[in-house]
Amino acid sequence: xxxxxxxxxxxxxxxxxxxxxxxxxxxxxFDINEAGNVVAMPQQEAGASVEIVDVIEEARARGLKxxxxxxFQDILRDRVQAINExxxxxxxxxxxQGAFRGVFPIKVNQLREVVEEILDAGRPYDFGxxxxxxxxxxxxxxxxxxxxxxxxxxxxxDAEFIRMALLGTKxxxxxxxxxxxxxxxxxxxxxxxxxxxxxLIGIRMRLVCKGAGKWSESGxxxxxxxxxxxxxxxxxxxxKAENLGHCFKLLHFHIGSQVPxxxxxxxxxxxxxxxxxxxxxxxxxxDYIDVGGGLGVDYDGSRSAFDSSTNxxxxxxxxxxxxxxxxxxxxxxxxxxxxxxESGRAIVAHHSVLIVEVFGAIQKLRPETGFxxxxxxxxxxxxxxxxxxxxxxxxxxxxxxxxxERKDDAxxxxxxxxxxxxxxxxxxxxxxxxxxxVVQSFRxxxxxxxxIRKLEDSLGDQYLxxxxxFQSLLDHWALGQLFPIMPVSRxxxxxxxxxxxxxxxCDSDGQINKFIDLRDVRDTLPLxxxxxxxxxxxxxxLGFFLMGAYQDIMGDLHNLFSRVxxxxxxxxPDEPAGYYxxxxxxxxxxxxxxxxxxxxxxxxxxxxxxxxxxxxKSDRMKPSEAMRLLDDYERGLKNYTYLxx
Numbered sequence: 001x002x003x004x005x006x007x008x009x010x011x012x013x014x015x016x017x018x019x020x021x022x023x024x025x026x027x028x029x030f031d032i033n034e035a036g037n038v039v040a041m042p043q044q045e046a047g048a049s050v051e052i053v054d055v056i057e058e059a060r061a062r063g064l065k066x067x068x069x070x071x072f073q074d075i076l077r078d079r080v081q082a083i084n085e086x087x088x089x090x091x092x093x094x095x096x097q098g099a100f101r102g103v104f105p106i107k108v109n110q111l112r113e114v115v116e117e118i119l120d121a122g123r124p125y126d127f128g129x130x131x132x133x134x135x136x137x138x139x140x141x142x143x144x145x146x147x148x149x150x151x152x153x154x155x156x157x158d159a160e161f162i163r164m165a166l167l168g169t170k171x172x173x174x175x176x177x178x179x180x181x182x183x184x185x186x187x188x189x190x191x192x193x194x195x196x197x198x199x200l201i202g203i204r205m206r207l208v209c210k211g212a213g214k215w216s217e218s219g220x221x222x223x224x225x226x227x228x229x230x231x232x233x234x235x236x237x238x239x240k241a242e243n244l245g246h247c248f249k250l251l252h253f254h255i256g257s258q259v260p261x262x263x264x265x266x267x268x269x270x271x272x273x274x275x276x277x278x279x280x281x282x283x284x285x286x287d288y289i290d291v292g293g294g295l296g297v298d299y300d301g302s303r304s305a306f307d308s309s310t311n312x313x314x315x316x317x318x319x320x321x322x323x324x325x326x327x328x329x330x331x332x333x334x335x336x337x338x339x340x341x342e343s344g345r346a347i348v349a350h351h352s353v354l355i356v357e358v359f360g361a362i363q364k365l366r367p368e369t370g371f372x373x374x375x376x377x378x379x380x381x382x383x384x385x386x387x388x389x390x391x392x393x394x395x396x397x398x399x400x401x402x403x404x405e406r407k408d409d410a411x412x413x414x415x416x417x418x419x420x421x422x423x424x425x426x427x428x429x430x431x432x433x434x435x436x437x438v439v440q441s442f443r444x445x446x447x448x449x450x451x452i453r454k455l456e457d458s459l460g461d462q463y464l465x466x467x468x469x470f471q472s473l474l475d476h477w478a479l480g481q482l483f484p485i486m487p488v489s490r491x492x493x494x495x496x497x498x499x500x501x502x503x504x505x506c507d508s509d510g511q512i513n514k515f516i517d518l519r520d521v522r523d524t525l526p527l528x529x530x531x532x533x534x535x536x537x538x539x540x541x542l543g544f545f546l547m548g549a550y551q552d553i554m555g556d557l558h559n560l561f562s563r564v565x566x567x568x569x570x571x572x573p574d575e576p577a578g579y580y581x582x583x584x585x586x587x588x589x590x591x592x593x594x595x596x597x598x599x600x601x602x603x604x605x606x607x608x609x610x611x612x613x614x615x616x617k618s619d620r621m622k623p624s625e626a627m628r629l630l631d632d633y634e635r636g637l638k639n640y641t642y643l644x645x
Contacts, residue, residue, distance in 0.1 A: 011494035019526060020486040021518055024301025029075055029350050036492030038543060042074035048571055048578035052488045056355060056541060058581060059567050065640045066357040067467040067564045074571050075351035077121035083343055084125040086314045090322035097336035103128040103152050105293060106136045108344030108549050115143060130154060130342045134161050147172035154178050162188055166197045178202035178252050180225045185235050189242050202250030203227055203235060205275055209268040248284050251276050254292030258345060261305040262312035269324040277332035290340040291321055297349045299482055299546055300516035308482040348548035354472055358540040359645055361530055362462040364432045371426050378423040380406050384430035391437055400438045407431040435459060460524040461499040466643045469503045469510045471555035477509060482516045484545040485525060495526035504643055505559045557596060562588030562641050591637040608633050
């Protein structure tokens with residue numbers, strides 16, 4: 001939408017913080033400095049701040065193209081420490097007798113540097129890994145080198161999966177095979193007999209308690225994984241028959257990712273604790289209760305039970321888990337078990353920021369499309385000119401309806417061949433001018449009609465962004481998950497546009513038209529006018545925040561837009577800027593993306609060479625021109641899949 005006609009409220013940095021809600025979802029890892037630039041504070045108040053625009057400039061100096069993913073590795077370390085310390089605080093608070101053993105679910109972010117950083121930060125806490133597939137298990141076995149390190153094996157398993165897990169047990173690790181269905185337990189017991197290795201067994205329970213939020217269906221009685229109470233009893237009989245009851249070490253549940261409501265967690269913990277107590281009294285001296293994942297991230301900062309938020313803090317989450325396990329165990333007179341959690345999103349979400357370059361805008365009204373009007377205009381044009389001229393005296397809602405009717409009449413006439421292009425263009429332009437003035441007239445009023453609110457959204461610009469929603473923001477496209485998005489600079493200026501974001505794919509779904517807001521979901525995002533509209537040609541960058549969980553690995557190759565460039569940032573007080581870029585991982589090239597879908601580089605070059613040779617023979621191209629174009633083609637295969645400006 002174009003610049004507001006209403007009086008502009010006072011603008012300052014606190015106003016910017018409030019508008020984009022960064023002081024809430026930022027969790028003290030992100031803020032806006034007095035220069036109007038977004039800063040990252042990887043150690044919160046305890047360490048240095050990093051201006052994101054500085055990282056952008058260094059990346060550009062190194063020749064990196066956008067989109068660019070910036071990873072703040074120190075945030076990973078801080079999150080690992082925060083979760084472990086929160087559980088330790090709760091254990092002290094409630095005189096809990098068991099210990100906490102956290103594990104990181106590799107599926108949330110499989111990048112080696114991310115996993116290595118988490119394991120290194122978690123070493124003082126005996127932090128482990130959770131794996132859900134054979135590739136993840138193979139990686140986890142190699143990376144967890146310490147004797148006694150904990151690896152939780154979830155997901156369905158075949159014989160090779162089980163043999164590798166048992167190998168890990170033989171190497172001295174605590175590799176716990178979590179039984180997802182009864183048949184798995186039979187296979188585990190059979191293979192352990194063959195290999196002569198006693199397994200460490202966990203059982204996932206299919207609780208009655210169901211999760212909340214977008215992933216609620218992964219829990220409850222109809223969940224994909226887990227045993228019912230009857231199946232649990234059958235599993236216990238199998239263990240007894242093999243004299244391996246002592247191998248049953250862990251009881252597991254999972255109520256879904258991103259649980260927004262703490263009440264769901266409380267109910268599930270009480271239910272699993274009762275299962276644990278009854279099993280212990282039946283002679284199964286379990287070591288652990290695994291509370292699974294689900295610790296949410298407050299993406300919108302509302303601190304509510306909305307899908308993209310959480311109505312609890314980290315400390316409240318750990319307090320409730322520790323308190324309710326202790327409460328049930330004390331009532332049942334059984335020992336307190338060790339507690340395992342599989343929090344992945346809460347560890348990695350904050351650490352990465354996707355930087356996207358805006359390269360253009362689609363506007364309903366553009367200055368260069370202004371028209372001059374004369375005496376001999378089409379009757380519909382004259383009527384709209386009359387509405388525009390007298391708008392101040394008219395009922396605004398009625399005037400809008402009249403303008404809309406004239407626009408519809410024009411469309412019908414054009415379809416029937418009764419309206420020329422210049423007249424159609426003038427009618428559309430006048431309609432949007434009138435609509436804009438009508439919207440401005442309602443600003444600041446206590447009540448704004450629903451159709452005017454929708455009209456305001458439709459007047460918004462579309463900002464063209466050099467990225468793919470399908471590669472970098474898949475949860476938004478597929479599930480409607482909201483992520484914080486905002487400019488990373490110019491925040492000392494009031495934003496004067498409202499826009500939705502569109503990507504560079506040729507798919508109409510490649511857009512973002514839902515944004516976080518403290519009270520509701522916004523349909524547009526406040527942004528600044530782009531270069532070319534009086535800003536001196538400066539590039540305009542948007543930051544997509546809290547991107548570290550799932551988005552890196554789940555993106556698809558729609559239009560063959562592939563993985564983006566990455567820069568890994570570490571704090572270092574000895575550096576002049578207080579940080580350095582430790583590693584750059586280049587995104588996929590065009591030929592790498594093509595190879596992913598079975599194109600061979602040499603064959604592509606051969607086919608192009610044959611076509612060029614034929615063009616030379618038939619005199620369609622001169623040899624020198626043909627060789628230049630062929631060279632451009634071959635060199636272009638090595639380029640980034642995204643646009644270059």
